[in-house]
Amino acid sequence: MAFTRATGRHRRPTRANRTSANLAGIAGLATVGVMSSFASPAGAAASGQPQVQDTADTGLTQTVVLGDSLADSLTEQASSQSSAAEQAAAEAQAKARAKAAAEAKKKAEAEARKKAAEKAEKAREAEEQRAARAAEAKRAAISGYVSPIEGSYVSTPYGAGGGMWSSGTHTGVDFHASSGTSVRSVAAGEVVEAGWGGAYGNNVVVKHSDGTYTQYGHLSSVEVSVGQSVTSGEQIGLSGNTGNSNGPHLHFEARSGPDYGSDIDPVSYLRQHGVSL
Template identity: 50%
Template sequence: MSKRVSFQHSRRPSLSRVRGAVVAAGVGTSMVLGVGAAFAADPASAPRAASLIDNGAAHSVAKQAAVQRQAAKAAETERAAAQAAAVKKAAAWEAPVSRYVLSASYGNDGARWAHKHSGQDFAVPTGTEVQAAHSGTVVKAGPNGGGDGPAYGNAVVISHGNGVYSQYAHLSRIDVHIGQTVKTGEHIALSGNTGNSSGPHLHFEIRTSPNYGSAINPVSFLHKQGVRI
């Protein structure tokens, strides 16, 4: 009896399974490609990101440097203005007292003076601050008019160079000494009523020498220096 030999044939996968596999494979491939693309995007964008960061930092540094330059320029301008003001003040003249009433003027006649009045009187209370009318060096300071005579009482004389001197008399207190350098507006004494004086005031002279007898009109002189009293 002959044996029947049976052959088993592999079943061919159904069309739906094939399609499912293909679709699944496609999705997988897409996912892989997408992920790859995503990873691939990072290296490409990194230089651009770095460039943006570098540009931003450079802009920030440049802006800060500009602000610093502006601040330095403003500070330099302020320093220059302060120096100019200091030079101007040193070169300027001013009244020897801040608040006053003008009394006896230069050239007045009167029984109190042996000759015509040699200066300008500023009526102020005793103890009023007396300031240097201009920068210079103290050449006289003391009682007896600093050597010019008892009529002046306590007095100070300052040399301003170029043959110009200022004198401050009838002082109650002297706060400078011979040889001392003073600046315009610097405190030098307190006003008073010493010497030949009819009441508290400051006697102020402009001279062409440190000594009595060389006085010129102090008001006219100060006017030429831009000082109105």
């Protein structure tokens, strides 16, 4: 005998179909159980047997209870995870704030140390300047001589050569000074010249009691007049850039007599009278 196969493609039922069939089977069993529960009393009555209610578990109740328990568990788990995430975020923010506060404190302490160091340095410099002024005042009290510009230094030495000077050499020394710096008479004396001095610009010449002369050139302003007596350290003008000058400074000369050409080494002159340069 020959066997023939039905045309068409046979497929195995999918998982979804199997699941639907299982549920349908469970529902069918539940229906049979219910129907049996209604039919049993009649049969029992007819047989004269005691009526016993059929309490067979169809499985649907367990499925619902398990479903509710799973949902509650998932909800509780989600809530727990959310709380943990919020706590972690709060801890991260707290750590970030603590770190920022620590860095700000560190920066503030560093700034405070820097300011304290700068303040100490300024105080030290002020003390050094005060000590230098006191020492110079002490020397002046003993010798009666001071530097023409307080706290300055010689920028061009005596006897330097160059075409800027008519004699070919520097007849004095230049003291470093910005325009407007106070210029003092190095010792007590009498002003014998005050005003324009040609290549010297605005200048002052003072005659001292030992017969020597000192000259102060390139002044921006003159604050004394001829015949006026001045004391050691008295301001006689302000430094500048007048006359034959290539920038603000004080040209200082010391002379053995009143005439040009009688110049002597100004640094040696001042040192001989106790002025430290």
